[in-house]
Amino acid sequence: MQKVFENCYALDERCYESYGLSEDILMEHAAAGMADYIRKHFPKGTSVLIVAGTGNNGADGIALGRQLHGDYEIKLHIPFTLHSEMAKRQFERARLLGLKTVDEVSQTDIVVDALFGAGLNRNIDEATEHLLHQLNAMKAYKIACDIPTGVGVKGTLMPMAFHADVTLTMGAYKEALFLDACKDVVGELLRVDLGVSSLFYEGESHTCLLERCDLKLPSRREQSTHKGSFGHAAVFCGEKEGAGIISGMAAATFGAGLTTLVVHEKITPPPYLMHSTVVPDNASAMAIGMGLGCHFESEFLQKYVVKSHLPIVLDADSFYNEEILAVLEQKDREIVITPHPKEFVVLWKVLTGEQLTVTQVQEKRFEMVRKFNDRYPHITILLKGANTLIMQEERLYINPLGCSKLSKGGSGDVLSGLIVALLAQGYTAIDAAIQASLALVIAAHQYEGASYAMLPTDLVEEIGRLEYTVKG
Ligand SMILES: NC(=O)C1=CN([C@@H]2O[C@H](COP(=O)(O)OP(=O)(O)OC[C@H]3O[C@@H](n4cnc5c(N)ncnc54)[C@H](OP(=O)(O)O)[C@@H]3O)[C@@H](O)[C@H]2O)[C@@H](O)CC1
Numbered sequence: 001m002q003k004v005f006e007n008c009y010a011l012d013e014r015c016y017e018s019y020g021l022s023e024d025i026l027m028e029h030a031a032a033g034m035a036d037y038i039r040k041h042f043p044k045g046t047s048v049l050i051v052a053g054t055g056n057n058g059a060d061g062i063a064l065g066r067q068l069h070g071d072y073e074i075k076l077h078i079p080f081t082l083h084s085e086m087a088k089r090q091f092e093r094a095r096l097l098g099l100k101t102v103d104e105v106s107q108t109d110i111v112v113d114a115l116f117g118a119g120l121n122r123n124i125d126e127a128t129e130h131l132l133h134q135l136n137a138m139k140a141y142k143i144a145c146d147i148p149t150g151v152g153v154k155g156t157l158m159p160m161a162f163h164a165d166v167t168l169t170m171g172a173y174k175e176a177l178f179l180d181a182c183k184d185v186v187g188e189l190l191r192v193d194l195g196v197s198s199l200f201y202e203g204e205s206h207t208c209l210l211e212r213c214d215l216k217l218p219s220r221r222e223q224s225t226h227k228g229s230f231g232h233a234a235v236f237c238g239e240k241e242g243a244g245i246i247s248g249m250a251a252a253t254f255g256a257g258l259t260t261l262v263v264h265e266k267i268t269p270p271p272y273l274m275h276s277t278v279v280p281d282n283a284s285a286m287a288i289g290m291g292l293g294c295h296f297e298s299e300f301l302q303k304y305v306v307k308s309h310l311p312i313v314l315d316a317d318s319f320y321n322e323e324i325l326a327v328l329e330q331k332d333r334e335i336v337i338t339p340h341p342k343e344f345v346v347l348w349k350v351l352t353g354e355q356l357t358v359t360q361v362q363e364k365r366f367e368m369v370r371k372f373n374d375r376y377p378h379i380t381i382l383l384k385g386a387n388t389l390i391m392q393e394e395r396l397y398i399n400p401l402g403c404s405k406l407s408k409g410g411s412g413d414v415l416s417g418l419i420v421a422l423l424a425q426g427y428t429a430i431d432a433a434i435q436a437s438l439a440l441v442i443a444a445h446q447y448e449g450a451s452y453a454m455l456p457t458d459l460v461e462e463i464g465r466l467e468y469t470v471k472g
């Protein structure tokens, strides 16, 4: 698990004050990190266009040009007057070495975007937009220095952002890089150390980045067990019964000892799922909302959902049902809620009266998840998206591994099934949400069919193979 920060200015300052490092030393390492990447991936002689801006992001770019000059064909383009002292100093060093600037951008093998980084604080002007358009249109390999130009500090993405193949980010990961809208402009994301290990560079952070290696699969190591040893998941199955069935299949596949679909009318689920018109007495967790509609009477929901203390997953239609939402007030219950942005809008309106749009939620995903957490710290919220956010008790986790194979009806039902399976097996709400979210995306990556073809049933099948493909 890696740490993530809102920005790195305070971390840079700490390096100067605590370790006697200077801005110059940090920048030399930033440039060396980019130079190493280029040397590793491209032969000498490759042409590299570096577009450098007015501040220290530009300074990083100019220092990179100096480091590669002689071995690579460097074209340094500086469209504005340099502002920062470091940019001016780097330019003077490059000049002394004989590195010349070019007035126009032209075809090249590599483009390095060192226009704006952490200091982008307002909209870019038309000329810069035009320049970015030219850079994006090139067939070159595209490297963003620290942050692709156009990604604002708060994560808002400007219309003409640089589209990187790889972003080499300096010192530590920044939140802005993990907003959904930024996923396609960041490309591959790698971190460059700035002269000290990240262990020393980074300070405290309550925000963490999940990685594949954080996945811990349910354990079946003990052999003296029976089906009751692995819990009993009760999955509500409503108007759109397919959603509940998929969720139940996922729960059974992810290790729940028993899975019962709680139904209103008779259905024909797969033979390994039980069904019942009540929540079984020995149920150890429940999931509700997937395709629920308004099948169940108020009295029934009161008795089996609101008055229960079983760990619970609230999904989909739950957010439209104020009766079910009463569950949120239960402080002594393990609760996971799994809204997608549109459902979050509905939920937020019910809870606060504030009407947001989906775009507003997407633009400030981190802020909204934190605001929800301020009100309900005991609840685990999992806000779905290209980069899923999971939060409980001030600790926020980003799952950046999502992929577009999952953009299909039914993926969310699988997720709620995975979570309830883990809750039934005794996981805490936060662990269940983290592990289920990781299992879902890793299973999706593992699917070998066409990227557009994966069905929820394929996903469940891939979940069943995870033990053979990753280390649990
Ligand atoms: N400090 C360190 O130790 C290290 C720093 N590092 C590097 O520094 C980068 C941060 O540098 P930075 O703070 O100088 O910000 P940066 O992104 O270059 O832009 C600021 C300039 O842009 C201008 N400007 C802003 N918006 C604009 C707009 N829309 N349109 C036009 N102009 C605009 C703004 O102008 P102003 O607001 O002052 O008028 C100012 O001149 C960071 O991303 C990393 O790469 C690394 O080397 C590691 C060590």
Ligand SMILES: [K+]
Pocket: 057, 113, 114, 115, 116, 117, 144, 145, 146, 147, 148, 149
């Ligand atoms: K940049």
